[in-house]
Amino acid sequence: MKKEELLRGLPSVDRLLGLPELASLIGLHGRSRVADAAKRLVGEARTQILSSDNGGDAPTPDDRQWAASIGELIECESRPRLRKVVNCSGVVIHTNIGRSALSAAAGRAAMKAATSNVNLEYDLEEGGRGDRDRILENIITGLTGAEAATVVNNNAAAVLLTLNALSEGKETIVSRGELIEIGGSFRLPEIMAKSGCLLREVGTTNRTHLADYENAFSEKTALILQAHTSNYRIVGFTAQPGLQALAELAARKGVPLAVDLGSGTLAGLGQFGLPHEPTVQETLKNGADVVTISGDKLLGGPQAGIIAGRRELVDRINKNHLKRALRVDKMTVAALEATLLDYLDSEKTPQRVPTLRHLARKPEDMRPVAEKAAEIIRKTFGDAAEVTVIEDVSRAGSGSLPEVGIPTLSVAVRHKTMGPNRLADWFRSLDTPVIGRVEDNVFRLDMRCVEDAGEIMPDKTD
Numbered sequence: 001m002k003k004e005e006l007l008r009g010l011p012s013v014d015r016l017l018g019l020p021e022l023a024s025l026i027g028l029h030g031r032s033r034v035a036d037a038a039k040r041l042v043g044e045a046r047t048q049i050l051s052s053d054n055g056g057d058a059p060t061p062d063d064r065q066w067a068a069s070i071g072e073l074i075e076c077e078s079r080p081r082l083r084k085v086v087n088c089s090g091v092v093i094h095t096n097i098g099r100s101a102l103s104a105a106a107g108r109a110a111m112k113a114a115t116s117n118v119n120l121e122y123d124l125e126e127g128g129r130g131d132r133d134r135i136l137e138n139i140i141t142g143l144t145g146a147e148a149a150t151v152v153n154n155n156a157a158a159v160l161l162t163l164n165a166l167s168e169g170k171e172t173i174v175s176r177g178e179l180i181e182i183g184g185s186f187r188l189p190e191i192m193a194k195s196g197c198l199l200r201e202v203g204t205t206n207r208t209h210l211a212d213y214e215n216a217f218s219e220k221t222a223l224i225l226q227a228h229t230s231n232y233r234i235v236g237f238t239a240q241p242g243l244q245a246l247a248e249l250a251a252r253k254g255v256p257l258a259v260d261l262g263s264g265t266l267a268g269l270g271q272f273g274l275p276h277e278p279t280v281q282e283t284l285k286n287g288a289d290v291v292t293i294s295g296d297k298l299l300g301g302p303q304a305g306i307i308a309g310r311r312e313l314v315d316r317i318n319k320n321h322l323k324r325a326l327r328v329d330k331m332t333v334a335a336l337e338a339t340l341l342d343y344l345d346s347e348k349t350p351q352r353v354p355t356l357r358h359l360a361r362k363p364e365d366m367r368p369v370a371e372k373a374a375e376i377i378r379k380t381f382g383d384a385a386e387v388t389v390i391e392d393v394s395r396a397g398s399g400s401l402p403e404v405g406i407p408t409l410s411v412a413v414r415h416k417t418m419g420p421n422r423l424a425d426w427f428r429s430l431d432t433p434v435i436g437r438v439e440d441n442v443f444r445l446d447m448r449c450v451e452d453a454g455e456i457m458p459d460k461t462d
């Protein structure tokens, strides 16, 4: 067909808006939105005709097809980009899929704060301005034994603020073995530079001695920083002074000792049969003056950075002007408070906080869910796939328990025509995407974080 003829065949937007097929769409999304979608689709069709040699050979759509395309475009654009996914990745605290899922209580608290007004910084007794830091301070100090505490946007912010408040224009001593990079471009040397303090590296990659710290002191020294090497281990011929020795040195020299625990937990992981991760309580007890941790790693709460330590230091941190730029919103305050309330009864904590509940699961606990999930997947693929429950290994993730494998159960799927990576794509394309992983050339779904096999029902929408 000639280009002119094809162009003439394109409908006007007004005519499309009058189609009976579009009446309900207009009712739902409004006339201007539907008109905009129609305009774009007709415009695209026009461009396509003009840019092809002979006007293209695709048949001209009829009215029904135009209406369907407009409906699809609007539906696609109305769907939130942020979607629920099912974590079968084998990594419990996975930064790319939003780290910790909140407890039921924390979710409710966040929802309530989000949809109403709250006494965020309003003193209900005095009827005037209050302080948002006071809301969380008592519960944090009660749980950790710290004199004072404050909360910011995330742990990177906590470290940045602590360094700026305590060491701007001065030197902070750090062991060369602890100059960490965490995923997502948290690099300690860069954070230190941005905080305005000077990095004084001491020791070597594998060995740093107390004397290295001591020899680095000058009148410019303001802080010692110990960073938890959370996503790697240095093994072999290694040395690092203990926290207590470092704390004694800091006290003798009259500078504070800050510890960036990263994934620091409030619960002893030993109770779940997992290796020990330093807790905030013991880090403070061993002499740290200020400790920083993430809210959404092992703690199992919302994204936040908790700073806990000596009153005088936390006061300096709170008075720092960066604090205002890094503060948390009411939903975070609500979710974090509810999460911390879950820690008051230490016996119930592992049941209530999903991150801990998932880490604590034993393979035999997951067996029924794994068998049911396998059944669902078998039904979906029929004879085309072999679906088995296998023994596998999960990881805590986000710099918690680095290099520690936790025994788990996975559902392994081997398909006649789809290779493991195609299977991974297929599960990701479900209405509620399921995130698995390929290892040893086998696609697998780790069941550690799945409590209801129905969650991976392929035709279930969220």
Ligand SMILES: *Cc1c(COP(=O)(O)O)cnc(C)c1O
Pocket: 154, 155, 156, 157, 159, 180, 182, 186, 227, 228, 229, 230, 260, 261, 262, 263, 293, 294, 295, 304, 305, 398, 399
């Ligand atoms: C994760 C981590 C950070 C960064 O914390 P975010 O909450 O991701 O900002 C900083 N330091 C250490 C040691 C960490 O493990």
